Amino acid sequence: MAPPSVYRTSIIDLHKRGESASDIVKRLGIPRRTVFATIRRFNELGTLADRPGRGRPITVSTPAKIKAVSESIRRNAHRSIRKMSEEMGISEPSMRRIVKKKLKLTLYRVTKAAILSERNKEKRLQKAKSFFADTRNGQHLVTVFSDEKLFTVEAEFNSQNHRVLAKDHQKAFDKGKTVHRVSHTAKVMVFGAICSTGKCPLVFVEKDLKITKEYYVKEILEKQLLPWAQQHFNGQHWIYQQDGAPPHTAKYTQDWCKAHLPAFIEKDRWPASSPDLNPLDFSIWGVLQNKVCARPHSSVEALKKTLVEEWDQLSIEYLRATVESYPRRLRAVIAAKGGRIE
Structure with missing residues (x-):
């Protein structure tokens, strides 16, 4: 429906004073069609109010029901939209429309994270401010970010969202409805390092999935990263970043980094419990896992091959964009006064 003319009141006021339509057009400087249509509409309805709206009147997204949904969510934010729709007798699409469009709410997945005490928040805030100041000089663009991650040969899936379309149960089973699990699945730990202009070749940790400080320095830093x-x-000039894992913060590792690297972020500078600030944690590993673990692998060697292929396909543009999001995340941590940002 077209919005009413902003000149409606003025046109009718002049019309009531006895002025002709032509004089009103000249006086207000508006199209003749608008003036004649407005006068004709007033003569028919006898009022300035809008005509009754066309179509079926709103019966679901009424103010009363919107208020009821809002109150239900206020009492318990961990509500299922499907269950709320069943309890209130509202269809699920209508309930989603109320939640998203009327109440402007967004669904967020519940995640696990280490507890941040007030002291940890204060330290995170101060360290984030320090790093944010460094990014103004572009230091993050020459920083090498690193991390380790475990990958399994089994396929990753979410039972809430992963679905298979098939005509019957057997065909669904043939298409992969059932994902088999074992008690002790085969795993591989990888070490990755990236910067805004490239990435270090993926390193596979072979020592029983455990990284000692000696193994970390001699087999990873000395033979691969450096x-x-x-x-x-x-x-x-470049800068090396590592998180707070024990092999990284050990005195042996710190001394080696001081002696062999042009610059690195010492253990007391990087904020603890901050995977939301490491590009590998908040972006790279997730993308890699979605691609690599979309299907099961027959062996660790097959998993390694897929990991290397997908790692090599990470584009420079993607790496650059990921690293460039680092200052924005620091700013978000500062705005949250050291609290979580995701």
Whole structure:
């Protein structure tokens, strides 16, 4: 329905004073069609009010029902839209429309995270401010971010969202309805490092999925990361970032980094419990897992092959965009006064 003319009241006032339609057109400087249509409509209805709306009147998204849904969510935000629709006798599409469009609410998945005490928040805030100041000089663009992650040969799936379309149960089973699990699935731990202009070749940890400080330094930093970084940066200054895992914060590791790396973020500088600030944690690993674990693998070697293929396909544009989101996340942590941002 077209919105009413903003000149409706003025046109009718002049019309009541006895002015002709032509004079009103000249006086207000508006199209003749608007003036004649407005006068004709007033003569028919005898009022300035809008005509009754066309179509079926609203029966679901009424103010009363919107208020009832809002009150239900206020009492318990962990509500299922499907269950609320059943309890209130409202269809699920209508309930979603009320929640998203009328109440402007968004569904967020519940996640697990370490508890942040007030002291931890204060430290996170101060360290985030320090790193944010460094990003103004572009230091994050020459920072090598690193992390480790476990991958399993089994396919990852979400039982709430993963569905298979089939005509019957047997055909659904043939298409992968059932995902088999074992008690002790085969796993592989990988070490990854990225910067805004490239990525270190993926490193597989072979020592019973455990990284000691000696293994971390000699097999990963010395043999893998350092040669790649020296070739990639070609003598230019670069900074190394690592999280608070024990092999990373050990004195042995810190001393080696001081002696062999041009610059690195010491253990007391990187904020603890902050996977939301490491690009591998908040982006890279998730993308890699969605691609690699979309299907099961017959062996660890097959899993490794897929990991390397998908790792090599990560584009420079994607890496650059991920690293460039780091300052925005620091700003979000500062706005949250050191609290969680996701």
